[in-house]
Amino acid sequence: MSASNRRVLLKSRPQGEPTPANFDLVEAPIPEPKEGEYLSRTIWLSLDPYMRGRMSEARGYASNVELGDPMVGGTVGQVVKSRNPGFKEGDFVVEQSGWQSYAVSTGAGVTKLDPNAAPLSAALSVLGMPGMTAWWGLMQIGKPKAGETVVVSAASGAVGSVVGQLARLHGCRAVGIAGGKAKCDYVVKELGFDACVDYRAAGKDLFRELRAAAPKGIDVYFENVGGAVQAAVLPQLNDFARVPLCGLVSQYNEMQMSPGPDWRLLLVRRVTVQGFIVSDHFGEMEGFRKEVPPAVKAGRIKYREDIVQGLENAPEAFIGLLKGRNFGKLLVQVSDDPTRK
Structure with missing residues (x-):
């Protein structure tokens, strides 16, 4: 066990795009668990777009990070000391420890992991929050029917990649x-989508490229991006289309609302648009557990990880995430994973 607890704190609130100056890497004493608590060593840290909202002062769906506090984030850790009878040393856990090397927990809201069931890191990607987000948004809001066209933005990412594969399975x-x-x-070629439009290469022809890829129009649009991509999609929505509104990553750094597409189309075409936060539905995931883990185990749903080594590199990796630099689920390996050879 290292001699100190490395932590990445929110030093200042970004004005527009976050910069390394908004973060502060510090070392603190490793905390001691009290009666009923355990101490865990962080192995994997998930980096996700929602964290940008937690850095601001604007009101959101969850409390924001206070200046001087560690950045929030989902983690996989291993218990190294326990005074809680429900957890023993060596247990692997999924928790919300944030951007730090060690954390103390009472065990509330924590899930134990079986290291033999799947790689530990999968609990932060296809078998965790991103996978649940994909399944819930597509199946409960998108309600795809065989023969329909499902379009998903950020298709190679942790959420979008699962959405497309689920659509194909249905x-x-x-x-x-x-x-x-x-x-x-x-x-x-790897995930089995029918087509993919490169929005960077398409440029001003994005509308036309998308029309060629979805000639019958769009029945379900899983929205992760917003901006120019959204503007190209909306006019191509079919009557009674459904839009699970998961994220708008292209707009998270904007300091004021930018002009948007003509939302009158949503009225004329009777489109259903529903924003959702997956944490509201964690208790309703029986369908996810029945469908996604077996499909992953059988190889019918594949996933990709983009791994950054070292907690000190989390700020730069997060900044890159908001610019689309990652390829797959972005994770920080904070310490050694004893289950990986």
């Missing part, structure tokens, strides 16, 4: 939108 045409040829090739 008999739909799956069309991805991603940035770069490598990502589009991965989406089609």
Whole structure:
């Protein structure tokens, strides 16, 4: 066990795009668990777009990070000391320890992991919050029907990649939108999407490229991005289309609302748009547990990880995430994973 607890704190609130100056890497004493608590060593840290909202002062769906506090985030850790009878040394756990090397917990809201069931890191990607987000948004809001066309933005990412694969498993045409040829090739050749549009190469022809990939129009649009991608999609929505509104990552750094597409189309075409936060539905995931883990184990749903080594590199990796630099689920390996050879 290292001699100190490394932590990444929120030093200042970003004005527009976050910069390394908004973060502060500090060392603190390793905390001691009290009666009823345990101490865990962070192995994996998940980096996700929602964290940008937690850095601001604006009101959101959850409390924001206070200046001087560690950044929030989902983690996988290993118990190294326990005074809680429900957890023993060596247990692997999924928790919300944030951007730090060690954390103390009472065990509330914590899930134990079986290291033999799946790689530990999968609990932060396809078998965790991103996978649940994909399944809930598509199945409960998108309600795909065989033969329909499902379009998903950020298609090579942790959420979008699962959305498209689920759509294919349910008999739909799956069309991805991603940035770069490598990502589009991965989406089609590795994940099995029917088509993928490279929005960076398409430029002003994004509307036309998308029309060619979805010639019958769009029945379900899983929204992760917003901005120019959204503007190209909305006019192509079919009557009674459904739009699970998961994220708007292209707009998270904006300091004021930018002009948007003509939302009158949503009225004329009777489109259902529903924003959702997956944590509201964690208690309703029986369908996810029945469908996704077996499909992952059987190889019918694949996933990709983009791993950054070292907690000190989390700020730069997070900044890159908001610019679409990651390829797959972005994770920070904070310490050694004893289950990986």
